[in-house]
Amino acid sequence: MSALLDIAELAKRFEVAGRRLLHAVDEVTFTIGRGETVGLVGESGCGKSTLVRLINRLLDPTSGSIRLGGAELADLRARSFAANPHRARIQMVFQDAGDSLNPRYTAADAIADPIRRLKHLKGAALRQRVEALADMTGLPRELLSRFPHQLSGGQKARVGIARAIAVEPELLILDEPTAALDVSVQVLILKLLQQLKGKLGMSYLFVSHDLNVVRLLCDRVLVMYLGKIVEQGPAAEIFGDPRHPYTRALISAIPQADPARRIGRLRLGGEPRSPIDPDPSVCRFYGRCPRGEPRCAAEMPLLRSAGPARQVACHFA
């Protein structure tokens, strides 16, 4: 699999009061192959959203590189990226379709907008394209003239997906696309996403809190903790044999209907360390980690290989 997206040592630091630096994304390196679905998991505040905004070129990185199919995007300014031909190659489906759709746009307007701006289609050709997209995403054509408040949650999700794939992106970033939906609708949207990926040959970066959904949809998983990737590998291995203590805590927090699977669960105490001017020689997870040995406070563990396609950042994993 040749890499579509190649992220190397990408960092974003925000200056906060008193010239201190908040390390939101700290020297992150990973790739996404063509046709691959990569899951990004971690708790709120771990830098997932900042990372997504960097890749999506809505934020300028402090350092590092973002290569998409060989083209370097990190040097392009976020401000002018909207007019850049690369803009169409990365698209995003936002978390709450209800909040991310313009309330004064009909479903057709919402889907047509990116095509008009980035593909410069007009008139009948534009209308045909919008109808084709509605068909592709399972949105009944008669709903195209409706406004967001006249659509159900599932229908809004379909509009959000239709407008994201309208400009034929190579990379689709999905930020909790089903978090606001009922399970019966969630199933339909997940299946739609799976089917569209095969049909259109896209790669997905799938950001989610719902680990059960990540497990079903993703080929590979990246686990982030306080700005760093602490573990990555094939989804089956991450879920079957988590190595990093944080990954283990994350997986043992998945609610289990079956009491037999609730044995030996790991709960995290303590408070996360501050991401502001973090000590470069202390493991970010130190203080919450059930292991936490002196070495963890003296030497930051680096992401190292732990089997083919598997990496983990812990001295003891």
Add this chain to the structure above:
Amino acid sequence: MTAVPTLAVDDLSVEFRTRAGTVKVLERVGFQVDKGETVALVGESGSGKSVTAFAVMGILDPAGKVTSGRAMFGGADLLALSEAELAEQRGRELSMIFQNPRTALNPIRKVGRQIADVLVRHGGATRPDAPRLAVDMLKKVRIPDPERRAEAYPFELSGGMCQRIMIAIALACRPALLIADEPTTGLDVTTQAVIMDLIGELAHESGMATIFITHDLALAAEYCDRIVVMHAGHIVESAPAGTLFTMPRHPYSAKLLAATPGETASLGQLASIPGGLPDLRRPDLPACRYSSRCERRIDDCRRPLPQREVGPRHLVACWNPL
């Protein structure tokens, strides 16, 4: 079990008057919660979970009207109490945790004071004592550095922390009944686990009865003793949590389980539920509101819904159960 339940809801019906007609939001809903027991209300949006809780708490929207039923709590019918009597019960005996802690907390009052307010109003604490007791509550919900956090405003705290403040407020006066409406939606799974453990421990310690409203079946199964499944304003099944998971009897419960990503190996194995909720404004609503979506529909389904006891504490409202 012969003990008197903490809460017994019986024959509860609620209607909402709208310009487009009367919506029959709840119809003849009945369930019980025993002392120390945690009961989950599960179902999709529009199933009536929150309306049930709001009706019991007496905080229905003015457009909503209770048309029948009782909610017996501590020897009195909550639905028949006056607003003043209810206000005495709420906060002291009856408590609720809302879905979004940030909007439920007062944004311009320090969190320690918000807890102290409840203690003074309902807990018989004196003003000088209240701040210290509020810090004790913060300790109890495991907020690190409680003395400092008591001086914080909600915007200065994380979502998980705000939810713990809400829980501290709800539990400040040791209520006999706690209603938790999706208390962990929007929180990280690690935080969710800690919050759920906490509610469970406190319920266990003080014998508090808990109604836990959620759409997450796995979460309900892990933390609740019994599960009540709602669909379009009806209770379709209620059963001990383990039983519901291994042997759902109502076709809707089974579909809901099959749609929940859990231990299923692949996306292909997840099944969706065909159809949608019926329009609850229709005057000719069928007796079984699931029948139009149901694959097991038979002629009997047009008769009034049965309450079949198919096992210990296991009721199913279906003429043709699995």
